Amino acid sequence: MPDDFERMWADLAPVGRSARSGGYFRQPFTTPERELSAWFVGQCTARGLRVEADAFGNVVGWWDVGTGPALLTGSHLDSVLDGGAYDGPLGVVSALAALDLVRERGVVPGRPVGVSVFVEEEGSRFGLACLGSRLATGATPWESARGLTDRDGVHLGDVVEGGTSSLLDGVGTFVELHVEQGRDLVDRGAAVGVASGIWPHGRYRFEFTGAANHAGTTRMEDRVDPMLTYAFTALGANKQARLAGQRATFGRVSVEPNGTNAVPSRVTAWLDARCSTEAGLEELVGSISTQAADRADRDGTRLTVVAESVSPTVVFDDALAARVAADHEGGDWPVIPTQAGHDAGILSAAGIPTTMLFVRNPTGVSHSPDEHAEVADCLVGVSALADTLERLAR
Numbered sequence: 471m472p473d474d475f476e477r478m479w480a481d482l483a484p485v486g487r488s489a490r491s492g493g494y495f496r497q498p499f500t501t502p503e504r505e506l507s508a509w510f511v512g513q514c515t516a517r518g519l520r521v522e523a524d525a526f527g528n529v530v531g532w533w534d535v536g537t538g539p540a541l542l543t544g545s546h547l548d549s550v551l552d553g554g555a556y557d558g559p560l561g562v563v564s565a566l567a568a569l570d571l572v573r574e575r576g577v578v579p580g581r582p583v584g585v586s587v588f589v590e591e592e593g594s595r596f597g598l599a600c601l602g603s604r605l606a607t608g609a610t611p612w613e614s615a616r617g618l619t620d621r622d623g624v625h626l627g628d629v630v631e632g633g634t635s636s637l638l639d640g641v642g643t644f645v646e647l648h649v650e651q652g653r654d655l656v657d658r659g660a661a662v663g664v665a666s667g668i669w670p671h672g673r674y675r676f677e678f679t680g681a682a683n684h685a686g687t688t689r690m691e692d693r694v695d696p697m698l699t700y701a702f703t704a705l706g707a708n709k710q711a712r713l714a715g716q717r718a719t720f721g722r723v724s725v726e727p728n729g730t731n732a733v734p735s736r737v738t739a740w741l742d743a744r745c746s747t748e749a750g751l752e753e754l755v756g757s758i759s760t761q762a763a764d765r766a767d768r769d770g771t772r773l774t775v776v777a778e779s780v781s782p783t784v785v786f787d788d789a790l791a792a793r794v795a796a797d798h799e800g801g802d803w804p805v806i807p808t809q810a811g812h813d814a815g816i817l818s819a820a821g822i823p824t825t826m827l828f829v830r831n832p833t834g835v836s837h838s839p840d841e842h843a844e845v846a847d848c849l850v851g852v853s854a855l856a857d858t859l860e861r862l863a864r
């Protein structure tokens with residue numbers, strides 16, 4: 471008898487957990503994330519699933535049953551820096567538990583069913599969001615990804631073999647279950663929902679260059695301080711996003727040389743921007759960049775802006791969402807948009823009909839140690855995923 475949901479959840483709880491914050495550090499190709507990946511392979515093997523891995527570290531456990539295009543479900547096991555327990559692992563553990571439930575119900579799907587784990591969904595190590603699924607679908611070619619570097623200067627090509635992937639060949643439908651990262655389901659009083667689409671979003675590197683100098687002897691009017699240009703830019707970005715009803719965040723900053731008693735020579739800051747439309751995103755990033763450039767002129771600093779990863783609007787298959795959401799005990803499940811990126815968006819853009827299930831998050835907090843979902847809601851999610859697999863695998 472394979473482990474049930476709560477047993478599996480307990481297995482994962484200590485892996486990569488920070489004693490200081492209670493949050494998770496499960497960066498791709500580091501010890502905790504590799505431990506989780508090995509755990510996943512063990513769970514697949516215990517269920518008699520055939521394990522297939524590609525040259526990038528993406529893994530699928532196949533239930534070789536039925537014929538025709540396969541039905542794939544899963545998520546990711548990596549986390550943001552100091553992230554929560556649920557973003558990613560909930561979809562993987564729920565997929566295994568849902569497969570068990572389908573089997574317990576005595577249902578034999580008419581087509582192959584796979585449980586997937588994509589690597590580096592968060593882009594927390596190599597900077598590119600949904601890296602594993604982008605490589606698996608070919609949305610990002612290996613040649614352009616192998617040189618990506620982490621904060622220690624390690625190249626992606628140093629940690630994975632790379633090449634091509636045939637992992638998704640023959641996949642006809644993808645379903646990703648995920649903890650909700652906002653409060654929409656709480657407000658609607660629903661334990662589960664279905665995704666309608668993903669807001670367009672992107673990551674942009676702002677490099678502000680100035681002139682290092684002494685913090686005491688340099689007169690205030692003589693400084694060329696990139697920190698000031700950055701600070702003004704961060705305030706402006708927040709204001710512009712609020713006025714536009716959109717989202718802009720500077721959550722990562724690197725200062726050189728990062729000394730208390732010196733005006734810095736360079737500040738690098740990463741803007742995460744998300745909007746309801748692609749035109750809105752372009753306009754928001756454009757106006758934040760223009761304002762930053764004007765300020766750089768006034769401060770005598772220099773600015774360059776590089777788009778590191780941009781994800782266009784995702785509209786999930788309407789008919790599939792309606793089919794998954796309709797006719798449940800207690801009524802239809804709500805169909806809601808999200809501002810968070812997912813591998814499901816990459817697979818959808820690659821032409822694979824895709825849907826997502828969300829599990830209620832009582833506070834809406836995510837990308838934080840405080841991220842949470844109640845066990846009862848997680849079990850509703852498992853059952854919803856099992857129902858969905860049954861519906862789609864007929």
Ligand code: HGY
Nearest residue numbers: 591592809810811812
């Ligand atoms: O950053 C994101 O949107 C996601 O949670 N990967």
Ligand code: MN
Nearest residue numbers: 550557592837
């Ligand atoms: Mn995330």
Ligand code: MN
Nearest residue numbers: 557558591648
């Ligand atoms: Mn996620």
